[in-house]
Amino acid sequence: MPVTWLPGEGFFANSYLFGEVLIDAGVYPMAVAPHADRIRTIVVTHTHYDHIAHLKEIAAMTGAEVCVHALDVPGLTEDTPSLAPMFCEHPPMVVPDRVLADGDRVGGLLVIHTPGHTPGGVSLYSEEERALFCGDTVFPGGSFGRYDFPGGDGRALAASIERLSALDVEGLYPGHGDPVKSGGSRHVRAAAIALKGGR
Numbered sequence: 001m002p003v004t005w006l007p008g009e010g011f012f013a014n015s016y017l018f019g020e021v022l023i024d025a026g027v028y029p030m031a032v033a034p035h036a037d038r039i040r041t042i043v044v045t046h047t048h049y050d051h052i053a054h055l056k057e058i059a060a061m062t063g064a065e066v067c068v069h070a071l072d073v074p075g076l077t078e079d080t081p082s083l084a085p086m087f088c089e090h091p092p093m094v095v096p097d098r099v100l101a102d103g104d105r106v107g108g109l110l111v112i113h114t115p116g117h118t119p120g121g122v123s124l125y126s127e128e129e130r131a132l133f134c135g136d137t138v139f140p141g142g143s144f145g146r147y148d149f150p151g152g153d154g155r156a157l158a159a160s161i162e163r164l165s166a167l168d169v170e171g172l173y174p175g176h177g178d179p180v181k182s183g184g185s186r187h188v189r190a191a192a193i194a195l196k197g198g199r
């Protein structure tokens with residue numbers, strides 16, 4: 001199943017379309033509009049403002065159900081976990097339709113709880129496509145998300161990336177920057193090694 005990349009502009013995070021699932025909602029609604037009819041579900045990898053800035057508008061436009069991990073639900077309505085004041089904004093004040101847990105499945109994607117950047121961060125994995133949507137947990141080139149924000153935890157992040165490094169990843173689709181279309185596992189393993197060395 002092909003992945004459609006909707007690049008984030010400025011500080012906004014990337015969004016991705018995988019089948020009927022939209023992953024993250026920081027991009028402008030006009031970027032999502034051409035695909036609105038096919039979107040049935042929105043999964044938020046974590047609730048920092050740059051990933052949820054336009055969640056309310058996109059959910060209204062598509063009628064899609066909003067899914068987020070239980071531990072990140074507060075970021076949809078509260079300033080501190082969402083970091084919204086850093087952007088001179090407020091969180092979207094959205095109530096999720098579905099609260100996710102590790103091991104759930106959404107639109108053919110496996111939900112993997114990957115705390116560290118936030119308490120309820122998730123990554124989404126397609127075994128069939130060997131595609132990993134990793135939010136801000138890990139990035140191409142062996143880098144990884146910050147863990148100095150409220151709710152961040154360096155040890156948890158290291159454990160999360162170690163867990164992801166066991167997956168067979170071809171396409172790596174991060175929250176920021178360009179996706180990697182092949183050899184994604186190398187990048188995840190490099191991040192695991194780098195994080196171990198930096199702690």
